Amino acid sequence: MPTIIDVSVLHKHYKHIKALDGLSLTVEEGEILGVLGPNGAGKTTLIKCLLTLISPTSGSIRVAGIDAARSSDKVRQVCGYVPQEVSVDGELTGYENLLLYSKLYFIPRSEREKRIEDILDYMELTPRAHDLAKTYSGGMMRRLELAQAMVNRPRILFLDEPTLGLDPAAKRMVWKHILQLRQEFGTTVFLTTHDMAEADALCDRIAMISKGKIAAFNTVAYLKDSVxxxxxxxxxxxxxxxxxxxxxxxxxxxxxxxxxxxxxxxxxxxxxxxxxxxxxxxxxxxxxxxxxPTLDDVFLKYAGARLDQEQTWDESWRLRRAVRKRH
Ligand SMILES: Nc1ncnc2c1ncn2[C@@H]1O[C@H](COP(=O)(O)OP(=O)(O)OP(=O)(O)O)[C@@H](O)[C@H]1O
Ligand SMILES: [Mg+2]
CATH class of the missing domain: 3.30.70 (Alpha-Beta Plaits)
Structure with a gap:
């Protein structure tokens, strides 16, 4: 498999904070890569650098062969992104949210309707397409966000904690769609998660990040065996x-x-x-x-700490989401 993302000695410093501290990794085309690490490890910072939303302090990034420092617009054209924060507008319907994204991505007018119809159908959202997004369940909203990111048919999909705060059934539904996207379109998926079951269920390889550095990087089976x-x-x-x-x-x-x-x-x-x-x-x-052995044990072995800090973050995220939904 050819390399589609190549990150070399990446640093991102915020005053005294080293959010990324000399991180290097490669992602192969068509793989699902999971990035695991505790709160503040640098996962979101890494995604934002890859998407050219922020500039690294130093280091190099190539996405689909494109130098991210030189051609950020070209990088963005091949990427879809579901951010950690809620990215749908609750005051618009599912359909309207997708229309907005298709315009942002410059999808030709003649193709828009078909693309939106297809992706709504694909994400099993057609029956609720004309309801306001704020009336959707958490799982439906996350699927709408996936639809938004996919409307441009990106080669690489970046998902920052795609199932945070969802119940087990809604999580499994999102997992099913992520696996389908890879299977049907060969989409490369770069996801961050705190959920070890998610990493187990979805990821071909896992990059464990601790304090802005790679602590371990391999297949789930290899990492568990290495304990x-x-x-x-x-x-x-x-x-x-x-x-x-x-x-x-x-x-x-x-x-x-x-x-x-x-x-x-x-x-x-x-x-x-x-x-x-x-x-x-x-x-x-x-x-x-x-x-x-679990991935938590793997993280303990390589980074000397436990990953398991999900509870409090989960709660605060649910609260924030609830507030956004109400307004
Ligand atoms: N704009 C910013 N200004 C200052 N510090 C920042 C900024 N963005 C991130 N940081 C810091 O960089 C570090 C890495 O943050 P990042 O959001 O990448 O972590 P994360 O691994 O995504 O964490 P989480 O699991 O909580 O989402 C943290 O210490 C964070 O406080
Ligand atoms: Mg984050």
Whole structure:
């Protein structure tokens, strides 16, 4: 697959804040790339630089072979964008929002009606096309935003947290449409998300960003495998088994409140022998659990922090969306 986005040593500094700090990555044509990272990692800044909405402090960007610093208008012509903030006008109908976008993209008058009709149909919005957008559910609004971004038939679609605040059913519907767009039109999708299930469901590769830098970049399967295996959590009732666990060949993480985390390729099978050895050494185990590595564990391994900060942001986003809908 040819490279469609090529970012090299990108810096974006705001006074003392290094929003992007020497970030490099490439995206292949037709892939769905997920960018994961905690709040403030630099995800939106990266998208805005790629779309030429802001200028980087230094570094180079090529989008579809075009130098973004020289020809921002050409870059924008091949890109569609669904921003993190709400981008539909609630006082217009779905149809009117799309008409506005088709004019902004200079779609010829003779083609507009057909394009709008097709994309409304594609996003399953036709029955509500002439209702005001502020009366749409969150999922329908997000689908209208996808329709807006697709009306120009872009080669690359940038989605900044496309399902934030949606319920599980609405999320799955948006996922279905994203996968369909790639399958039917070969659209390259560059999305940011905090939702690890979303990254699992959609993305061919994941770029993990921490403090404006790439912490890890590979396929979901490779990244999970790189954690080293299953994670066994033990809670002990007495004594510290750390020495014993080390002699068994583990490097236990912890202790935290008498709990230890061990990584093992074959977790299920190793638990009985671990428990036996601990018992023989006089350690009483209160509980034991096993989990398969998640992208959160991957982020912990490479960036030394947890990704999971979704709750509060989710809530504030829902509130903002509700306020926008009312006005
Ligand atoms: N216009 C700006 N002026 C000053 N600082 C900014 C500006 N835009 C972004 N930043 C800072 O740059 C850093 C990266 O912000 P960015 O919005 O790219 O993060 P993000 O990864 O998208 O976070 P989130 O998950 O919360 O959306 C943050 O520290 C942010 O405060
Ligand atoms: Mg953001």
């Amino acid at each position: 080293g295996g299953d994670i066994i959590s033990l809670v002990t009732a007495n004594g510290s088994p750390a020495g014993l666990l080390t002699t068994l060949g583990f490097t236990p993480l912890g202790p935290q409140d008498n709990s230890y985390e061990l990584v093992h390729r074959d977790g299920e099978k190793s638990i009985p022998s671990i428990l036996e050895a601990l018992s023989a050494g006089g350690t009483k185990v209160e509980s034991v659990s096993l989990k398969k």
